[in-house]
Amino acid sequence: MKGGKKTGLMAKAGTQSVLASLISIIIGLAAGALVIIAVGLSDPTLGGQSIWDGIRLVFMGLFSTGRDAAGALTFGFNPASVGNMLFRATPLILTGLSVAVAFKTGLFNIGAPGQYLAGTAATLFIALGIPTHSVPGWLIWTLAFLGGMAAGALWGMIPGLLKAFFNINEVIACIMTNWIAANVVTWLFDMSSLKNVVENTKSSYIYSTSYGLTEVDGALTYVKGAGVSTPKMGLDIIFPGSQVNGGIIIAILLAIVVCVMLSRTTLGYELKVCGSNRFAARYAGIKDKRNIVLSMAIAGALAGTAGALYYLAGNTEFYWNTYQTLPGVGFNGIPVALLASSNPIGVIFAGMFMSMLDISGLQMTNLTAYNEYITDVIIAVIVYLAAFAHLIKQWLGKRGRGARAAAGKEGDK
Numbered sequence: 001m002k003g004g005k006k007t008g009l010m011a012k013a014g015t016q017s018v019l020a021s022l023i024s025i026i027i028g029l030a031a032g033a034l035v036i037i038a039v040g041l042s043d044p045t046l047g048g049q050s051i052w053d054g055i056r057l058v059f060m061g062l063f064s065t066g067r068d069a070a071g072a073l074t075f076g077f078n079p080a081s082v083g084n085m086l087f088r089a090t091p092l093i094l095t096g097l098s099v100a101v102a103f104k105t106g107l108f109n110i111g112a113p114g115q116y117l118a119g120t121a122a123t124l125f126i127a128l129g130i131p132t133h134s135v136p137g138w139l140i141w142t143l144a145f146l147g148g149m150a151a152g153a154l155w156g157m158i159p160g161l162l163k164a165f166f167n168i169n170e171v172i173a174c175i176m177t178n179w180i181a182a183n184v185v186t187w188l189f190d191m192s193s194l195k196n197v198v199e200n201t202k203s204s205y206i207y208s209t210s211y212g213l214t215e216v217d218g219a220l221t222y223v224k225g226a227g228v229s230t231p232k233m234g235l236d237i238i239f240p241g242s243q244v245n246g247g248i249i250i251a252i253l254l255a256i257v258v259c260v261m262l263s264r265t266t267l268g269y270e271l272k273v274c275g276s277n278r279f280a281a282r283y284a285g286i287k288d289k290r291n292i293v294l295s296m297a298i299a300g301a302l303a304g305t306a307g308a309l310y311y312l313a314g315n316t317e318f319y320w321n322t323y324q325t326l327p328g329v330g331f332n333g334i335p336v337a338l339l340a341s342s343n344p345i346g347v348i349f350a351g352m353f354m355s356m357l358d359i360s361g362l363q364m365t366n367l368t369a370y371n372e373y374i375t376d377v378i379i380a381v382i383v384y385l386a387a388f389a390h391l392i393k394q395w396l397g398k399r400g401r402g403a404r405a406a407a408g409k410e411g412d413k
Helices: 002-011 013-042 048-063 079-104 112-129 137-166 170-191 247-264 266-276 278-283 288-311 328-339 344-367 373-387 389-412
Strands: 064-067 073-075 211-216 219-224
Touching (some): 013 373, 048 064, 048 079, 048 373, 079 328, 112 170, 112 288, 137 288, 247 266, 328 344, 328 373, 344 373
Antiparallel strands (some): 064 073
């Protein structure tokens, strides 16, 4: 009976997905360690201790507390690093959810960067455009947050509409809307009065939301400290010295809402059925076109929310001259969703893990002769393997069937 329970657990799709992700992570971390060893052996200035320090930071960089008087690495609970990890994980979780929702409904939302930019622009225009001396801060924050979400949803609807009514591949449509968003956002900010002219070295940046448009000597001007920011919700006490705020709590709550929506509601069922077979869904009376547009709108809203929460922190500044590139956090949602097998709850942990690697890379740069690009190699390997998660799950499934067959033969005896 015990053997039967074990093999039954291995046969479950959820178990296989988790194991496939864990295998991808372990191989990725091992690849990072091998790169560190290879670089250390090829550089005569790096000794065995440097190699060992690099490997330890790959696995435990989040808990590094620096070096002691003798120069040895020290480890322990580092509240600032953990808090910054949670802060960086917030947009990753939301863009990961954006991609995961589309995956669940049979669509590939590669347009998260454009939706993120649309949400960012709407948020900053609202947060910095409403005078803080006449409107309560909490209302400005709420309007900016909802505005970012709505802008992302509207931008996500564009490829959804093209897919639903003209059968244009959503990947091509998303790529086009990404670059349109980059150029439109650049143009809007270039024409605006939101560029930071108070601090001379930051004219290429938009004011952070800690600046508020308020009246000074009868004229409206931007004053630092008069703006709005996401409430800390006590997290600054738990993680002193970090950027973390209540945004991580909002992201986790949204992941739970998405999970419930997909698994416990009629809407979620219809979205998944359309993703499995659009024509069969239509035959069954489900409005496939509506659900395709709605799926991309939900995905866009989540990516827009990522931009809203990141820039409503009050301590982040947007580089407005963005037409030459796209925000990496939008694309990073893809590996987060792949690693989580598009499970909304799994996305929370996958986003935190990716953020943890980011922190490890920074620690490696600050404390060793290595740099953060080694963590990029780790992420690349993990993403590559996560893309083949289906093959890994097939292999695990075969092992599970083999174990069940062996258990059956023993039972016959």
